[in-house]
Amino acid sequence: QKEVEQDPGPLSVPEGAIVSLNCTYSNSAFQYFMWYRQYSRKGPELLMYTYSSGNKEDGRFTAQVDKSSKYISLFIRDSQPSDSATYLCAMDSSYKLIFGSGTRLLVRP
Amino acid sequence: DAGVTQSPTHLIKTRGQHVTLRCSPISGHKSVSWYQQVLGQGPQFIFQYYEKEERGRGNFPDRFSARQFPNYSSELNVNALLLGDSALYLCASSPVAGEVTGELFFGEGSRLTVL
Numbered sequence: 001q002k003e004v005e006q007d008p009g010p011l012s013v014p015e016g017a018i019v020s021l022n023c024t025y026s027n028s029a030f031q032y033f034m035w036y037r038q039y040s041r042k043g044p045e046l047l048m049y050t051y052s053s054g055n056k057e058d059g060r061f062t063a064q065v066d067k068s069s070k071y072i073s074l075f076i077r078d079s080q081p082s083d084s085a086t087y088l089c090a091m092d093s094s095y096k097l098i099f100g101s102g103t104r105l106l107v108r109p
Numbered sequence: 110d111a112g113v114t115q116s117p118t119h120l121i122k123t124r125g126q127h128v129t130l131r132c133s134p135i136s137g138h139k140s141v142s143w144y145q146q147v148l149g150q151g152p153q154f155i156f157q158y159y160e161k162e163e164r165g166r167g168n169f170p171d172r173f174s175a176r177q178f179p180n181y182s183s184e185l186n187v188n189a190l191l192l193g194d195s196a197l198y199l200c201a202s203s204p205v206a207g208e209v210t211g212e213l214f215f216g217e218g219s220r221l222t223v224l
Contacts, residue, residue: 008149034212043113043199043215044152088151095165096142097213099151 003027006089006100014108019076023089026070032092033065035074038102039085047087048074059077080086111136111143113216115156121222122190130185134202140164141183143175144199152199158183163207187221195223 006023013019032051036044048063050056056063062075068075076083086102114133122128134141140159144152155165160175172188181202187194197220201213 004151008117024144036215041220042179043217046214049212090151095157096154097144097152099153101149107201 001026001028002101003093003098004089004091004100007103008101009081010104010106012106012108013079015079015081017079017107019079019083019105019107021074021076021087021089021103021105023072024070025072025091025098027065027091027093027098028070030091030093030098033072034090034092034097035061035063036088036090036099037085038088044088060097081103081107081109113200113214115198115216115219117219118217119220119222121224122179123224124190124192126189126190127186128190128221129183130187130198130200130221132185132200132202132216133182133210134200136191137201138204138214139181140203140205141177141181142201142203143183143185144153144171144201144215146197146199146218155185190223192223195221197221 004025035048038044050063053065053067060077064073084107086104088102090097090101116131142157143155146152156175157165161177175185177183197218199218201215
């Protein structure tokens with residue numbers, strides 16, 4: 001079993017929809033949680049960085065962490081075609097990040 | 110401000126050859142990490158360097174090595190290339206290092222194809 005599990009998708013939604021992306025993890029020691037966006041053939045871009053449980057909002061993006069369930073989510077409101085990318089969750093494990101395999105999102109105009 | 114820069118962006122090698130990949134971190138960042146991303150997978154940790162010292166190593170064979178220079182730039186070397194080494198190699202920099210990785214900022218990567 002992988003330490004971080006993420007549905008690979010693809011997830012296809014119409015423009016303007018609310019998107020929910022999720023990851024589960026097995027290591028209760030994780031304290032820091034990140035979401036990265038990766039466009040095709042590009043490097044990952046940091047979207048959200050949160051510590052411990054709770055919510056964090058940044059514009060159209062909201063990150064949620066539920067440590068009791070070992071479950072994290074990223075919500076995208078009013079999704080745009082430019083949001084079409086692969087979304088990677090990542091968790092801090094001492095000196096390295098453990099990544100999920102990524103969820104591919106397609107927002108249809 | 111310049112982000113993390115990597116070179117070369119693309120390269121093709123044959124099995125058994127050696128490759129050197131280069132990375133310049135964001136100005137002011139002293140920590141550099143290397144990740145390997147195989148198509149369809151998330152990045153996997155290879156090394157972290159801070160102040161020119163190796164702080165962490167992932168589950169990669171000894172064919173993989175790296176170093177960090179006084180100006181905080183870094184090189185990743187891979188010897189005796191195998192077909193399975195074909196991947197996107199990502200460099201990331203961070204202003205901190207140690208027990209908390211902190212916010213990692215990635216470069217665009219070096220795409221290596223081994224034939």
